[in-house]
Amino acid sequence: xxxxAVSLLEARLVVRRGEFHLDVALSIARGETVAxxxxxxxxxxxxxxxxxxxxxxxxxxxxxxxxxxxxxxxEHRRVGVVxxxxxxxxxLSARDNVAFGPRRQGVDRxxxxxxxxxxxxRVGLTDLARRKPRHLSGxxxxxxxxxxxxxxDPVLLLLDEPLAALDARTRLETRAELHRHLAAHPGATLxxxxxxxxxxxxxxxxxxxxxxxxxxxxxxxxxxxxxxxxYVAQLVGLNLYRGRGDGHxxxxxxxxxxxxxxxxxxxxxxxxxxxxxxxHPAQPDGSPRNTWPAVLxxxxxxxxxxxxxxxxxxxxxxxxxxAAAAHLDLAPGRELWAAVKASETRAYPAGxxxx
Amino acid sequence: xxxxxxAVVLALSLAGCGGTTDTPAASSGSxxxxxxxxxxxxxxxxxxxxxxxxxxxxAHRGTTVKFNFAGSSALATQIxxxxxxxxxxxxxxxxxxxxTEAVAPxxxxxxxxxxxxxxxxxxxxxGLSGLxxxxxxxxxxxxxxxxxxxxxxxxxxxxxxxxxxxxxxxxKAALSKLxxxxxxxxxxxxxxxxxxxxxxxxxxxxxxxxxxNEYPIAVLKNAANAAGAxxxxxxxxxxxxxxxxxxxxxxAP
Amino acid sequence: MTRGRVPPAxxxxxxxxxxxLVLPLAGLLWRTPWAGLPQRLTEPGVVEALKLSLLTxxxxxxxxxxxxxxxxxxxxxxxxxxxxxxxxxxxVPLVLPPVVGGIALLLALGxxxxxxxxxYSTFRxxxxxxxxxxxxxxxxxxxxxxxxxxxxxxxxxxxxxxxAAATLGASRWTTFTHVTLPLVAPGIAxxxxxxxxxALGEFGATITFAGNYPGITQTMPLAVYQTMESGDLDGAxxxxxxxxxxxxxxxxxxxxxxxxxx
Numbered sequence: 001x002x003x004x005a006v007s008l009l010e011a012r013l014v015v016r017r018g019e020f021h022l023d024v025a026l027s028i029a030r031g032e033t034v035a036x037x038x039x040x041x042x043x044x045x046x047x048x049x050x051x052x053x054x055x056x057x058x059x060x061x062x063x064x065x066x067x068x069x070x071x072x073x074x075e076h077r078r079v080g081v082v083x084x085x086x087x088x089x090x091x092l093s094a095r096d097n098v099a100f101g102p103r104r105q106g107v108d109r110x111x112x113x114x115x116x117x118x119x120x121x122r123v124g125l126t127d128l129a130r131r132k133p134r135h136l137s138g139x140x141x142x143x144x145x146x147x148x149x150x151x152x153d154p155v156l157l158l159l160d161e162p163l164a165a166l167d168a169r170t171r172l173e174t175r176a177e178l179h180r181h182l183a184a185h186p187g188a189t190l191x192x193x194x195x196x197x198x199x200x201x202x203x204x205x206x207x208x209x210x211x212x213x214x215x216x217x218x219x220x221x222x223x224x225x226x227x228x229x230x231y232v233a234q235l236v237g238l239n240l241y242r243g244r245g246d247g248h249x250x251x252x253x254x255x256x257x258x259x260x261x262x263x264x265x266x267x268x269x270x271x272x273x274x275x276x277x278x279x280h281p282a283q284p285d286g287s288p289r290n291t292w293p294a295v296l297x298x299x300x301x302x303x304x305x306x307x308x309x310x311x312x313x314x315x316x317x318x319x320x321x322x323a324a325a326a327h328l329d330l331a332p333g334r335e336l337w338a339a340v341k342a343s344e345t346r347a348y349p350a351g352x353x354x355x
Numbered sequence: 356x357x358x359x360x361x362a363v364v365l366a367l368s369l370a371g372c373g374g375t376t377d378t379p380a381a382s383s384g385s386x387x388x389x390x391x392x393x394x395x396x397x398x399x400x401x402x403x404x405x406x407x408x409x410x411x412x413x414a415h416r417g418t419t420v421k422f423n424f425a426g427s428s429a430l431a432t433q434i435x436x437x438x439x440x441x442x443x444x445x446x447x448x449x450x451x452x453x454x455t456e457a458v459a460p461x462x463x464x465x466x467x468x469x470x471x472x473x474x475x476x477x478x479x480x481x482g483l484s485g486l487x488x489x490x491x492x493x494x495x496x497x498x499x500x501x502x503x504x505x506x507x508x509x510x511x512x513x514x515x516x517x518x519x520x521x522x523x524x525x526x527k528a529a530l531s532k533l534x535x536x537x538x539x540x541x542x543x544x545x546x547x548x549x550x551x552x553x554x555x556x557x558x559x560x561x562x563x564x565x566x567x568n569e570y571p572i573a574v575l576k577n578a579a580n581a582a583g584a585x586x587x588x589x590x591x592x593x594x595x596x597x598x599x600x601x602x603x604x605x606x607a608p
Numbered sequence: 609m610t611r612g613r614v615p616p617a618x619x620x621x622x623x624x625x626x627x628x629l630v631l632p633l634a635g636l637l638w639r640t641p642w643a644g645l646p647q648r649l650t651e652p653g654v655v656e657a658l659k660l661s662l663l664t665x666x667x668x669x670x671x672x673x674x675x676x677x678x679x680x681x682x683x684x685x686x687x688x689x690x691x692x693x694x695x696x697x698x699x700v701p702l703v704l705p706p707v708v709g710g711i712a713l714l715l716a717l718g719x720x721x722x723x724x725x726x727x728y729s730t731f732r733x734x735x736x737x738x739x740x741x742x743x744x745x746x747x748x749x750x751x752x753x754x755x756x757x758x759x760x761x762x763x764x765x766x767x768x769x770x771x772a773a774a775t776l777g778a779s780r781w782t783t784f785t786h787v788t789l790p791l792v793a794p795g796i797a798x799x800x801x802x803x804x805x806x807a808l809g810e811f812g813a814t815i816t817f818a819g820n821y822p823g824i825t826q827t828m829p830l831a832v833y834q835t836m837e838s839g840d841l842d843g844a845x846x847x848x849x850x851x852x853x854x855x856x857x858x859x860x861x862x863x864x865x866x867x868x869x870x
Contacts, residue, residue: 054771074774087772091790100786104777152776428837435841453839492737497820499838520737521819522826524837532819536720537736 008188013050014059022212028188035191035203043212044192052079080149084161086141088133094144095129101152119147139170157189196235226348238271256313259289260347267350276344277318280337289342296334389417392583395430397446398525402550403603411590426500426525441584444572447501457573464570464605466544469557478539482560483515494529494541497522506542508566546604641842648846656823657831665807668746672803676754684762702752710816741818746807754803761795
């Protein structure tokens with residue numbers, strides 16, 4: 001995918017602020033979209049602000065197209081930023097908002113307006129060009145913000161939770177449209193989000209950070225299949241355990257042993273989806289290699305199914321159908337047996353994540 | 356009741372002889388004189404009345420004299436608006452006449468204008484006509500206050516047309532503008548120039564004789580401390596009082 | 609009012625406060641010799657003083673805007689040592705009795721003042737007793753009102769708009785003129801109005817620093833005082849009312865024009 005040798009953006013962002021310490025290495029190729037994913041307070045927005053020049057680096061470096069920008073003020077960086085709540089200038093029309101960047105680059109008013117009109121047309125807002133931001137809907141404002149960021153022809157496009165402020169329905173449409181624009185953007189794009197779906201749909205590559213550090217990096221398929229932290233596992237909806245592998249058996253710290261068809265040695269993860277967990281009223285005596293007694297602690301709707309949480313030698317989430325739930329007479333406190341086939345689990349080494 | 360009778364008697368005696376002759380009344384009237392006497396006095400009386408007040412307090416144990424010094428017209432307005440006052444000493448009869456409650460005003464001093472100039476008279480001003488020199492900045496009092504009225508009269512009689520840079524609200528304000536060096540000359544009372552002799556020189560001019568200010572003093576009809584008011588007014592008119600006033604540069608009435 | 613009744617604990621002092629402010633005004637109106645009013649208005653001295661007042665208050669406001677908005681910006685946006693001290697110093701003219709302010713101005717800008725001495729010896733310029741001196745005195749007492757309200761507006765404004773402007777290539781100056789100023793325009797307008805009103809009513813610093821001469825330094829408040837000094841209380845009341853009526857009319861017009869705009 002991204003050829004590191006020709007990365008447009010090369011950075012190691014070090015920002016120290018009181019207790020918080022961000023240290024993230026980042027590289028993005030021309031035309032590539034990278035999603036920076038992480039829980040609240042992980043440092044996603046700090047990283048974005050550091051790239052934009054709004055937060056000074058305490059260390060590390062930042063090169064765009066081979067040029068060192070570490071000490072360059074934001075106005076000279078040629079970045080386009082779409083802020084979480086867009087920050088459209090309230091006193092300017094949509095058109096003047098989009099023309100603001102080109103004007104600052106020294107373009108005359110007429111040309112800047114032409115550029116703005118072109119971008120507004122691309123995001124489908126030609127009719128609303130004269131409107132002030134307060135007369136735009138959330139989705140429209142998001143598109144103006146995108147047009148405004150792109151109108152400066154940025155080498156680096158930064159988007160901070162671009163869809164977070166939208167309602168579910170608008171988000172769906174806007175996400176698809178955003179995907180189209182990001183794919184067309186020739187520069188590097190960094191998307192900060194806490195929504196895995198945004199990341200999966202919009203980005204070519206994902207970087208997950210927690211507590212200011214990169215915990216996992218890779219394409220969507222790898223990350224969804226092989227999560228490395230509880231946060232990532234939760235994002236992609238997997239049960240995740242860590243232990244020591246000895247062939248097909250992985251012994252967890254608690255002493256519990258999970259059996260997998262993969263063979264691993266040493267520090268290893270075992271992951272399986274909630275749908276792979278079967279529940280039985282009594283100890284099953286068939287083929288599953290992994291069975292254990294469990295106590296149901298919680299039931300929630302999850303799409304058409306129910307997601308239950310079980311306590312026992314391992315804590316696990318399981319998805320079951322309503323019919324099965326009725327059959328099992330599920331209620332918190334109910335004692336059950338859980339079973340997972342070895343073939344449904346995936347075991348992989350837990351070595352240091354690739355930098 | 357007794358106090359009131361004393362006050363009436365004193366008032367009558369003052370109205371009757373109206374001059375400097377009743378020194379005994381001032382010194383003998385101390386019986387029954389106590390409390391605070393509120394005196395409103397023209398700004399030009401600041402120094403001499405402050406001295407008089409101290410002497411009066413020394414002569415009448417238990418009395419306190421409180422002064423409010425300002426432009427006579429401002430004082431007259433304040434009195435007419437009900438300010439608590441026992442004695443009013445104005446720098447001009449006109450302002451005294453404006454106070455309807457003033458009982459039988461008596462002239463206790465006269466004052467004359469001088470040209471106050473900076474120490475050493477750097478602009479070499481010798482008379483009224485010298486004030487019209489181009490570029491020379493002169494402060495006058497506003498016409499509403501006696502020193503302004505006197506200045507106007509003096510200028511009119513001498514035929515000098517003068518454009519001052521400012522019309523100050525009282526004589527002290529005009530003098531401070533001179534002391535600060537903002538003006539080159541100010542028409543002020545001889546007494547004021549004398550009080551500030553360390554900082555200013557006074558240039559006498561003959562026309563000032565045509566604009567002499569008479570200073571009347573009166574006890575107010577509704578004086579809260581009528582006895583004290585009377586006693587203070589008498590003290591001002593006594594030989595002791597006149598001595599202090601003359602020392603300050605006033606002329607005896 | 610749709611949220612239910614006003615609690616008496618708020619209503620009673622609120623009405624009390626209003627009465628406290630309005631009662632002296634009622635006193636003025638009660639004393640006004642209405643019959644003589646139109647005649648007063650046509651007196652040349654009155655018109656002159658009124659014109660001078662409006663001119664100097666407007667010029668003082670302009671001076672305050674030119675100096676005060678950048679100062680407010682520094683206080684709200686820039687980091688520099690001694691900022692707290694600067695903020696405290698700005699309130700000095702609020703605390704200082706205006707007459708003392710006038711003397712302080714004389715000592716600084718008078719013919720023999722700290723800076724005024726140099727101005728006079730070098731350029732033969734002297735501010736006291738000039739209309740410019742009135743503007744200086746008024747600006748001195750009115751500036752804190754502008755700075756404090758503009759700084760408040762700047763602090764209330766979302767500084768992230770300025771960051772957005774920076775990412776779009778705007779320098780700090782362009783950001784200030786094209787983003788910050790429009791964002792805080794209502795605050796600046798409000799501060800300017802306060803400043804103008806304070807300058808219009810200025811008396812103590814003006815008479816002390818600039819003196820009192822009709823047509824040059826005698827503004828309406830000075831004219832009012834002088835009229836009262838001369839024993840013409842009715843005249844003083846009428847002049848006050850004229851000042852009041854003109855300023856209220858202008859402020860109401862400004863409010864419709866500027867302050868209700870988004």
